[in-house]
Amino acid sequence: MGNQIYYFCLTRFRSVTFDPTRPDPPFTTPPLLNYLKNRFTAVVEAFNTSSLREIISYSLKFIEEMAQSAKPISSPVPDAWYPTLAVFMLAIGLVVTASFFIYEATAPRKYRSLAKELVTGTVASVFLGFGSLFLLLASGVYV
Structure with a gap:
């Protein structure tokens, strides 16, 4: 050899x-x-x-x-909740986004608050992000 x-x-x-x-x-x-x-x-x-x-x-x-000894990976959220969570989180995210746009369109430039804009944008972004995630999971695209 x-x-x-x-x-x-x-x-x-x-x-x-x-x-x-x-x-x-x-x-x-x-x-x-x-x-x-x-x-x-x-x-x-x-x-x-x-x-x-x-x-x-x-x-x-x-x-x-x-x-x-390995344990299978499982979701902390039951699979049956994915569609419901997707609908509610997307709805909340769209409502917060709409309120952000209304605030930007109606509030005078002098009286706008940067903190309020950042908080509203962050909340809308989080809800729309998780809503999109659960929508993908509900449709079978496991990300």
């Missing part, structure tokens, strides 16, 4: 790094060939040791135990 890996890697390196202009390609020098052979042999021998097998089997057992 070690010789097969060694020769496979050697042929791959030689095809990638072969330079025809050099008289001696870099991976054919004897010291480097011996070094590569020793490194690949050491890797293969390390993989065949029993301690590595024990570590792998322990890791697989641990992953298996975690998979068995």
Whole structure:
């Protein structure tokens, strides 16, 4: 097995790094060939040791135990409530948005309050956002 890996890697390196202009390609020098052979042999021998097998089997057992103890993810809101929540939250969001537009159109520029505009816009945005979320969930698009 070690010789097969060694020769496979050697042929791959030689095809990638072969330079025809050099008289001696870099991976054919004897010291480097011996070094590569020793490194690949050491890797293969390390993989065949029993301690590595024990570590792998322990890791697989641990992953298996975690998979068995996992709990399914469920929604905090029952699925039957999605359409109702969507309708009510969108309705509240649209009413608050309408009141925001009415306030902007009717209040004189001198008497407008930035705090009131920010609060009204934030409340409308939150209700319209959650209403859209529940509308998507009710229609079967799980986001």
